Amino acid sequence: MNYLVADFIIRIKNAVLANRKEVVLPYSKLNFSIGKVLVKQGFLEEIKEKEEDSKKTLVVKIKYEKRIPIFTDVTLISKPSLRVYTPAKRITEVQRRGRKTIILSTNQGVMTGLEAKKKGVGGEVLFAIW
Numbered sequence: 282m283n284y285l286v287a288d289f290i291i292r293i294k295n296a297v298l299a300n301r302k303e304v305v306l307p308y309s310k311l312n313f314s315i316g317k318v319l320v321k322q323g324f325l326e327e328i329k330e331k332e333e334d335s336k337k338t339l340v341v342k343i344k345y346e347k348r349i350p351i352f353t354d355v356t357l358i359s360k361p362s363l364r365v366y367t368p369a370k371r372i373t374e375v376q377r378r379g380r381k382t383i384i385l386s387t388n389q390g391v392m393t394g395l396e397a398k399k400k401g402v403g404g405e406v407l408f409a410i411w
Contacts, residue, residue, distance in 0.1 A: 284361050285309050286407055289316075291357075293325075297343055297350045308337035314391040315384060315407070316341060322382060322393060324352045324410060358383070358406045368403040381409040 289312045296304040306312065308330065316328035316339060326342040344351045359365045367375055367385075376383050376394040383394040387404030397404065 285312055286315065287357050287360070290355050290408055290410075293341060293343070293352065294355050296341075297352050300350075302343060302345075304341045304343070305331075306339045306341060308339050311386070311391070312339060318384060318391050318393060319410070322410075353411050355411075356381075356409045358408055365406045366404065367406055369398060369401045370403075372398045372403070375406060376409075381411045383407075383409045 285307070289306055289309075292306055293304055313328065313330065316325060319325045320328055324344060326344040328342075329340045331338050331340050372383070372385075372394045384407045385392060385394060385397050385404040386407055387397055387400075387402045389400065389402055391407075392400075
């Protein structure tokens with residue numbers, strides 16, 4: 282695993298496509314904070330830390346509404362080869378493309394584009410989810 286954010290979000294996407302209810306993912310602080318933001322936004326049901334044999338993992342429950350997943354698709358914006366940063370003023374331009382929610386990594390933690398705009402902080406645009 283070279284890029285943990287992409288691995289985390291694509292594993293969740295694959296689990297949604299396979300109609301799974303739970304996914305077990307490798308632990309990192311960034312992945313856990315992204316998961317908490319996705320739970321708060323309503324894309325995931327819950328995220329828990331689990332420790333087995335002195336190895337931490339994340340257990341993610343995917344949210345469904347009448348057997349249809351809330352999580353539809355995701356687009357990775359920032360990659361290891363090309364990091365995309367945006368100031369607070371341009372967040373609405375990035376998010377305006379459809380009904381997507383962008384997730385940013387800022388100096389105040391991981392948050393959605395709207396939260397970052399309200400706080401007046403910019404950061405690295407990780408991915409867009411809808």
